[in-house]
Amino acid sequence: MAILALLVPASPLMGQDLDAWDLGIIYLGDDAETPFEISRDGTIWVEFFVENSGLVEIELEFEYEIPFEGGHDAPESATVAAGSNETFDLKVSDIDVFNFEARQEDSFSITATVIARQGIPDPLNTQQSEEGDLVIPTIYDLSIDVDDPIGPMNAGTDTILRVSVTNTGNVQDKVGDVEVSDDCPLLTADNGLDELMMGNIMPGKAKQANLKVMASQSHPKRHCDITVTISSNGAMNSGESVVVSDEVRVSVEPPPTNEGVPEEDDPDDPEEVLSSNLPAPGLLISLLGFIAALPQTSKRPRN
Structure with missing residues (x-):
């Protein structure tokens, strides 16, 4: 109950x-x-x-x-x-x-x-x-990838590095700033990466550009580390900071030698002497002088 x-x-x-x-x-x-x-x-x-x-x-x-x-x-x-x-x-x-x-x-x-x-x-x-x-929160996030060079470059030449930026966040974004740095003073780069800052990048999408790297004619043989750093424009406008970078190594070799091209005459090298069937000019002149110096006999008529 x-x-x-x-x-x-x-x-x-x-x-x-x-x-x-x-x-x-x-x-x-x-x-x-x-x-x-x-x-x-x-x-x-x-x-x-x-x-x-x-x-x-x-x-x-x-x-x-x-x-x-x-x-x-x-x-x-x-x-x-x-x-x-x-x-x-x-x-x-x-x-x-x-x-x-x-x-x-x-x-x-x-x-x-x-x-x-x-x-x-x-x-x-x-x-x-x-x-x-x-x-869902708003996430600004970028990733960057710099392709490795095909091979070493020679001093006095240039090479192209392909740079890719991917929007790994969940909202439309764009590249704010681009900075290229290296540890070789005789290495220079053009401003080809300015293209990355043009236009928006949708989530999951990527944008590419070429970075042209040039080595001075006097550049010594050396390994050069090149770093490309970018920032998120969307994060900056939201009071946040998203900065990412990638590094690649470029090897610089001395200028190539001119193989297969005749070199200029070296004064220290012995000259090549061509043979001839003709007598040497000095011997011929001496022989003619000797004949001219022989006494001449005249023939007189007999009585």
């Missing part, structure tokens, strides 16, 4: 007292219209409470519905004494905020079901549900 009296109240007023409990969410600023913003790592903490103003202890079971393919960590059940208020924590987690558009909203829900009163199973299983909104 005592159990029946607990489960079937004698009057509507007593029944109202037995079921006088409330489920509530502690909203930001006590404003149910203000969403809970998920953090960059995909988590958010939400507090909720159960107020039992009834005459008996109640035992509750909780169920949760989480949007954005998220998970949760929260109590599955709880016991709330008569005339008390209990607060609980719901941890929403495992939401990949980079896969959703910035500022997108969706609702979560908490449902509490009374399964027992004062330790006695409750066949009525009264329920209450509350909802709140979660919002």
Whole structure:
């Protein structure tokens, strides 16, 4: 009879007292219209409470519905004494905020079901549900990749490096600033990367440009590290700072030699002498002089 009296109240007023409990969410600023913003790592903490103003202890079971393919960590059940208020924590987690558009909203829900009163199973299983909104944060994020050179370059020549910038955030962005630095004073670069700052980059999309690197004719043989640094224009306009960089190594070799091209005559080299069947001019002249010097005999007629 005592159990029946607990489960079937004698009057509507007593029944109202037995079921006088409330489920509530502690909203930001006590404003149910203000969403809970998920953090960059995909988590958010939400507090909720159960107020039992009834005459008996109640035992509750909780169920949760989480949007954005998220998970949760929260109590599955709880016991709330008569005339008390209990607060609980719901941890929403495992939401990949980079896969959703910035500022997108969706609702979560908490449902509490009374399964027992004062330790006695409750066949009525009264329920209450509350909802709140979660919002995806705005994330400005860029990545940069500088391709490795095809091979070493010679002093006095140039090479092209392909630079790619990808929007890895969840909102439209653009490149704010570009800086190129290296550790070789005789190495210079053009302003080809200014093209990266033209136009917006949608989430998941990329923009490319060529960086022309030139080595002076007098550049020594050396390995040069070239660093390209960029910043997010969207983050800068939002009071944040997103700066990323990538580094590549370029090898500079001496200028190439002129192989296969005849070299100029070296005065120290012996001259090549060509042979001839003709007598040497000096010997011929000496021979003629010798013949001219021979005594001449005249023939006289006989008497």
